Amino acid sequence: MDQSNSRHTNADPVLAQAVEWVDEGRRVALATVTRTWGSAPRRAGSHMAIAANGDFAGSVSGGCIEGAVIQAALGVIESGEPRTLEFGVTNEMAWEVGLACGGRVHLFVEPVVGAAVVETPVQQAR
């Protein structure tokens, strides 16, 4: 971790994790919250990275839809085609899963493609 006074900051840990998995040769999908209604717990733009073996990082809700998103992401990794997902959470359901939000979210799930290209850092090329 960079503890210096630099104004530069660390990257989004979820995206950094996705890059790390790709560098390890693993197939990865990225889920992104594109829109929310009501008191959805994760804002638009929130990311979750999913590897082909089901490992994941980040979150797109308070925990109630992650399982379904992982399933969809594995399908996206297989097909190579992006898809959109919509989740509406009823108040009753939400209570059962411990998330009394009643919100609604749209997600975009996409494969991380063309990722095999590993750029050689300039300093190592010399």
Place this chain on the structure above:
Amino acid sequence: MRGDVLREVVDAQRTGRDVVVATRLSDGAQELIARGARSAVLGLDGDSVAAALGTGDPRTVETADGPVFLRPYVRPPRLIIVGAVHIAQALVPMATIAGLQVTVLDPREGFATADRFPGAALVREWPDQVMYGLRPDDRTGVVALTHDPKIDDPALIAALESDAFYIGALGSRKTQAARRERLGGLGFDGAALERIHGPVGLPIGARTPEEIAVAVLAQVIGALRLG
């Protein structure tokens, strides 16, 4: 996300550059747009890209080829706290939790110490020596808390000469009036001096250093989110 776009976003975040990733939701067509650059692939208008970068909030825009999701990745807002004083000791952790990248600046011996500010970015220099190096920009707030014009004024001058989204200064109305007179004498006009929030913080009747920190942080967030 395209692998090259993903790498570019991570690199931009690590090097402090602002970018937008635009994704057409119907087919996943994607484009990375740097601040100031034009959309070359998806034909987006510059205003919607600029708006996403300005607020840092994602948005979906309609195009002839369907909806396009704009996800800005912008530097976290910064808060430069001038004066490693008691209020700052409360403000640093609160502001950090709220997502601000905090720097504490105080030249005085014994003030900006790691004991008093564990884990914080500390600068033990005079503001006139370091403020220009810190380069306050429109994602930076500056709050002066020392009560000492020798320290506060140079920091406020640098802030006024920048696009800082928030400038605040501790002190009573009397102190503020004296400050306005000093800074006015240096050529800052009324509009410039209006940028300084003082007395500092939202009027919530704050009494303790901790409560004043809450009032200041609320005012900073208001300036960031509401303008």
